[in-house]
Amino acid sequence: MLPFARVTIIGLGLIGSSIARAVRVTMPTVRITGYDRDPGVRDTAVRIGLCDDVADSAGAAVIDADLVMLCVPVGAMAAAAADIADDLPADAIVSDVGGSKESVIAALRAVLPHAVLVPGHPVAGTENSGPESGFATLFRGRWCILTPEEGCAEAPVARLRAFWEALGADVELMTPRHHDLVLAVTSHVPHLIAYSIVGTASDLEEVTQSEVIKFSAGGFRDFTRIAASDPTMWRDVFLNNREAVLEILQRLTEDVTMLQRAIRWGDGDTLFDLFTRTRAIRRSIIAQGQDDARPDFGRDHGETAAV
Template sequence: MLPFQRVAIIGMGLIGSSLARAIAARMPTVHLTVSDRSPEVCARVRELQLAEDVTDNAATAVIDAELVILAVPVGAIAAVAAEIAGDMATGSVISDVGSVKESVLKALTETMPDHVAIVPGHPVAGTERSGPDAGFATLFEGRWCILTPADPASPAAQQVAAFWERLGARVEMMDAAHHDRVLAVTSHLPHLIAYSIVGTASDLETITRSEVIKYSAGGFRDFTRIAASDPVMWRDVFLNNREAVLELLGRFTEDLVALQRAIRWGDGETLEALFTRTRAIRRSIIDEGQDTANEDFGRSHGGRPHGTGDDS
């Protein structure tokens, strides 16, 4: 039995369009309605035939939906939730795909009527692409989807978990604040560093921008790939998870100073010990199946950035 028969997705960026494709592939009898504030994106979604119903009116999209998923930047969730709150069906469930959860849980709790169950979610998957052309149905296969409901044992939380499992994801329940600390380490800080190092390289007076682009070997190219991610989405992530990011950034700065000291004093033993330990962690990530294979597949099936609704 399907967890939900009628689903609405608000925002047709990478995650929203991938959700639409995954639902069509794995739950073809589900009636899907999608919405994006951009008429151009809606037109493209219709061309791609990603859903039965497409509208640029979010409130219209959620009428009669059993599950509503907000696939918009974290900073837009409160406004979108307020826009659709009055049209949410009794007994429906609202979720999202943002990589910050504490602020989302607060926004939805303050906005949604009592007859709507709130189950915030975060599929830990993505590429640097955006827009409806960038999505692909297998994006969530073998990836973690973290759910942060107030009550993990609630029927709504179990339904949303079953929904993601049908899409091929592995589901984990987690406290919202703990989620934000974990993602600050595994996602938010790496993005911040990638944005920073690209900015540093482009600002060096002795190295031209053309040289940075021309001679970007594997290390710079691979590390800075995520700096191509949507700037609005990541602006909202850092503003909404500022405490956890700042805490981790402080710790990272201390570790970087220690590394700087080891290089200055020729302390090869310290450098090798660090590199050996971190190499083992990287290998564990590969063994866990959370490397870039899925993202590489997405790039080979994705397209140019397009549209306004983006993943988080």
């Protein structure tokens, strides 16, 4: 009944450790083996009991796996694949959680040309990093996108789908190229803009950093959450989804320029029309359970007694 009996997780950060926790909760009989190239992370994983086994090498970790999940930054996928290549069982399914798919597939295929590969990407996360920041419900009600290569057999895709559904996720299939474009819009460019605006704000001479922090409740603080995400992971995402990110960024720049012109010329109707349209998108996101319906994300305001 279980899609896999022995799951190996390579990379025990936020996502890898959340998968371990979610497997433990939802499929308690599955044997979980973990590995991280950072010995400190391995020690932490042992201390908090994240896995059944923490291996000393990537090769030892995969030797009897039936699912190997690569949970490392996109730029480290090739090295992680090379580390397991010699010990990977021929029938093990290899998957990953990388935020860009075309480049990851190319990197993995260069090292593992004959592996049973089903690339994936759970669209979930928080701004925190490391093995202790994961939690078992991270994927619940979130989407996981699988991007099998052309000609991939159906059975491994079905098994991986069952695995993610067991963790509470909804699964969607997409081509790698379409995934990269969708994520450029819904994740990569928003992160880039958030990083950028936080950087711009902290570099001004006329407004001090202390003022930016103090008055951040006016909207700025919403950007700082995703601008606190893991720097290595995000550097790799931008370098590896370059074409799609640059395309969407160009579109955004044109649209911002249009708004800039509307402000300069006092064209309130253009502003009002856009600001009305964007409200509807928020309502749909909430209606589909992809965000918290409470105002202000449900942030703590003390006792919000309805007076």
